[in-house]
Amino acid sequence: MTPILNGSNARPGPSGTRDVLPDEMRELRDMTRVMVDLLDDAGYGEVRTPTLEYERAMDGSELGPRAAYRLIDEHGDALVLRSDMTVPIVRVAVTRYEPNALPLRFSYLARAWRRVKPRSGEAREILQLGAELIGSEPADAAVELLELCGEALSSAGLADWQIGLGDGRILGELLASSGVSADDAEVLLEAVRDQDLVTVDSLAQRIAIPQAATIARTRINGVDLEEFDPVGLGINPASPAWSDLTAVVRALSPEFRARVVLDLGLAPKIDYYDGLVFEAYDPAIGRALGGGGSYDALLRAFGSSASGFGFALDTELVHAAVAGEERGEGS
């Protein structure tokens, strides 16, 4: 009897999802195991949280990415498929640990679900690898996690990764000190976040703050920081954003600093990032492999005054970048 594997009764999965077959799965598994072990060895113990959370339990997290998938369970409770692991980990930290346990270091390899635009090629399900450091001195935490993120990328087999580093407050402080209206500032910051430079330019011209358009485009190699003059861009060198950013860059190892670009137009994609923010790139892939930043505001929303800093990498994008580098792309 010949089997008829014609698939007549089967359809492919929803857009933004895919099947991973054994050969690719073996590579992905080997790669993520190395990365998980690296984080664990660095003291970032892996945690697992439910994929389904009460919608109301995420109330402290209106700062997090909006949940894409909401459902009602058999008891009539509204549940969401988590869109992010930082919020659940903050929930774990504040509910399962005593204050004297700080600082807390956690890692995860976990799925998150996001809303996708049709035909965007975006993934509905992301398998994220990440780390969170809660309750450490902010600049120390930033340096530790930036370097850990770099080590994770190297351990995955990536050679050419780079880090874009910014702080959403820099432009905000300039606009506030220039007396720009709150409405104009909001539109401008949103345009910067979306890298909509046409809107940035026209608005910067209308409100007569041309430096805003320059800042949105300014990228400084980490090794060139000492020669850079912020005053020419209207940035107060004594402002918290500028001094935090430069202190972190100066504390990074020379090898890491050589991979860092200060991107003054880099704005946080998630609302809980309230200070330093960064993204990881590789020339073989045309989008960020992941990123991170500081999220003290999220801890405050959960009733804690501790500082938080974390990052997350999209493991499938990292794997695609490794494959791209092997094919010589981007070099």
Added chain:
Amino acid sequence: MTPILNGSNARPGPSGTRDVLPDEMRELRDMTRVMVDLLDDAGYGEVRTPTLEYERAMDGSELGPRAAYRLIDEHGDALVLRSDMTVPIVRVAVTRYEPNALPLRFSYLARAWRRVKPRSGEAREILQLGAELIGSEPADAAVELLELCGEALSSAGLADWQIGLGDGRILGELLASSGVSADDAEVLLEAVRDQDLVTVDSLAQRIAIPQAATIARTRINGVDLEEFDPVGLGINPASPAWSDLTAVVRALSPEFRARVVLDLGLAPKIDYYDGLVFEAYDPAIGRALGGGGSYDALLRAFGSSASGFGFALDTELVHAAVAGEERGEGS
């Protein structure tokens, strides 16, 4: 400033879900890695499928466990959180492989979501480890997967696991050959599946088939099979169910056979199991750690005439059994 980790704004997760903290997570991770590697080394390549599937794409699977969580995505499509991995793997087999690729061997370490009864202690999310063999000779497939399941349990660190082996058709054949009405047969088989022996006894008496109640209670050690007389229970030794079951037991290794109990009252918990069915137990845990069986009917629903056999283990229950054995429970 003292951090206030008082959890005032945080609530625990939904019932049937939990957080796994680093110490336990490290044990679970080490255990599942060993098991995944065992399956991979045995030729069962790991696959990953989306957690969200179109509800309509699961149409061929009305035989599978009913999806507990249904949601509508941003395009208005009905999606479900998968309740099972066997159905998606059959979908992968029939849509991604040619007939000449048979037999196909797949494994997975994947979450499935089930509906839970309040206060039952059941898990909404199960992290299952499993294997599927599609397109092999049925008895060979059964022997291979039973022994692989045993090896997986041993590799996890379990010493005292046992296998209950049955075939839902045995009782069905007896009832059909005795001229019992379809309604009575259905009620009786459902009572056997639920191990509702009060209903089994009263119904067996009313329809005057006392052997049905005896069969529902009959357990034969694998090593004692040769001394057992099926005819006394009204079982036709030449029937497909009895000859399949005994052929598989005789083909098992002596070491494995010593752990097998033929449980003639074991009935399939999932509708796609249409022949041999088994469950894995450990004396340290009062419920099945997982199970499996043959599912040719599921392949037929997807348009294939190939045979299928698979198993799935609940990794958290296996881990709890290992911990229970270490504490000396059940021995």
